[in-house]
Amino acid sequence: MEFHANRTALLEKFNTVAGAISPNSPVAELSGILLEAFDDHLQITGSGTDLSIQTLMYPGELTGLNIQEPGSIILDSRLLIELLRKLDGDSVKIETMDHSMARISNDGGDFTLLGKPGNTYPDIDLTRPDTHIILTGKQIHEMVSELSYACAEKETRLVLKGVHMRCRDGIVQCVATDSYRLAMKTLDLNPEEEFKVTIPKRSLLEAAKNLPENTEEPIDIYIGRKTIQFVIDKTLIQSQVYEGTFPEVQRSIPAQFTTRIEIEPHGLIKMLDRACLYKEDKPVCSITCDGKELRITAKNDTIGNSEQSFYDFTFEGQPISMIINGVFMLQALKAIPAEKTVVMEFKDGFSPVKITNPEDDSVVMVVVPLRAGA
């Protein structure tokens, strides 16, 4: 194998596939980046237990790619990236000395890296799944920023660590829940196919990382029973999906409410943030509202008490009093896309509270209260 390429362009590709690699993978080959030079393009692959990223590079002005000799090798991802980062100069040459050693060189010097033969890399099945949908980069970023906070961190039920996406009757609904809070987003597309899939949070973050934040560019997504693929320009991100049934969440959202509070979210976020200082194990906050005063209190035997009041909101219905995990409430308010006001709806002090943006009902946040005295 022998090729020249633009150092920065190559580094960007290496960084992309490194997102899938666990440096301390028990399979030594998987801690490396697989470089495969073909006659007319370079294929770069990184894989971990549930995520694989493969990207292609073609000759061109930006890539500076010029392949002299096809071939392949696996090189340690951390060293390869560090070395390319620390090198000077625009161009770099990478060539294999034998099957398990590469020489990386430019004006700065000659560097050899011991690696492993390309043909020892584990077989990664990148077969394209059947179901096809299209999302924009912006929609994928929104799924991350609006939903992923509600995924379970430590959870025996694996499915709760992912974002569930379900298409039924032409509606795509995305849900994350750790069973104490829930974030749900309805997407504005009309796919013809019906499917459901639970995407690991980490894979969604990795896909978003490779996308500019506000792009309306369509991203092809292929969904199968075992894998999901995101195709972003010349890069393929494939993730295992979580098998198992995702809970039916619709029924955990109260259908009727007795109290409605419409409030500017930023002041409320700051109040909750301060109240959450008074925590030991859980940040237990009490929220009460009699229609005129919204009061947030928190107390802790070893720290002290906090009492804060807010008067600027509109109110309909019955007075309400609720004990809640302040951090869960805080995260829901931070994640909901609402600049001006949010609506909080309560059924009673023991039923989940629903948070929405009155100007856009595509995102719904739900927080389950703590039991009184918990």
Next chain:
Amino acid sequence: MEFHANRTALLEKFNTVAGAISPNSPVAELSGILLEAFDDHLQITGSGTDLSIQTLMYPGELTGLNIQEPGSIILDSRLLIELLRKLDGDSVKIETMDHSMARISNDGGDFTLLGKPGNTYPDIDLTRPDTHIILTGKQIHEMVSELSYACAEKETRLVLKGVHMRCRDGIVQCVATDSYRLAMKTLDLNPEEEFKVTIPKRSLLEAAKNLPENTEEPIDIYIGRKTIQFVIDKTLIQSQVYEGTFPEVQRSIPAQFTTRIEIEPHGLIKMLDRACLYKEDKPVCSITCDGKELRITAKNDTIGNSEQSFYDFTFEGQPISMIINGVFMLQALKAIPAEKTVVMEFKDGFSPVKITNPEDDSVVMVVVPLRAGA
């Protein structure tokens, strides 16, 4: 105790004294900030095992200080700082509810914090030591940036973890060494007194943190047998000093050299940085120079080899070949204040190499080579 003050000004003071506090101090009182309100000023103290910081606040437009009732209390530093940081509003009121509880309040709400009575705070002896010298803020920053890298990190000889300052015959010399490398700076002052003192690296960093970087403002420093005090405006930083004899370093610097290389440092730094990727336990680099080519090589059985050459330098004397810890050499070159060129002087491949700026001989760096084959 009861006072009002500007929230930001108070937060700045709390952050200053927090630099001395270990949040998990075995003496519970010392994990707190001691607030003492007197008739005309507020005194704020934080202390750790070897560092104490005390700062004063007086009424004025910037501080907004207004003391209604003298008194004192100890409050948890982390909580106090977090709460003040998260509060809105310009002004804040702090008052004691009883000897061990304070109420912190402003428009945002009421917050109580449990604390400890002020009179339970350990006695901190802040007696001013006798010997007085004056350094500028810039000189203290330079001591940190030019010398502190050479202090020992893990060392049974405590003195090597500090910067040694010695005044003899009107010359102030500051030295740091871990016995493998050495950094020495001669200061341009003519104190009348003779003294020597070893200042813990951490205390020097803390003093520097409280000083703007390029100030020519004089800082009063008081040096005693057990303590050193830096007086920065209304803040007193007192540190224990290391007792014990600091090694005589002068004799470890060769007096005569057979090879002199004058070289632009930045290219050399980049080369060493790349060579240091090839390390396992120690970054072993070989430096050879025959007068025309300066060659840096590093090799590692599990990673590979690197070979780099540099041709742009001036050379006098004998060819040289040396095995050296690449990171030690790198740190010395990064720390020496020299933009254009540095001079490296060698006696032979086994004697320490001396690095200086040809335009300013006040700073000297010395690196001891590794034994051949080490």
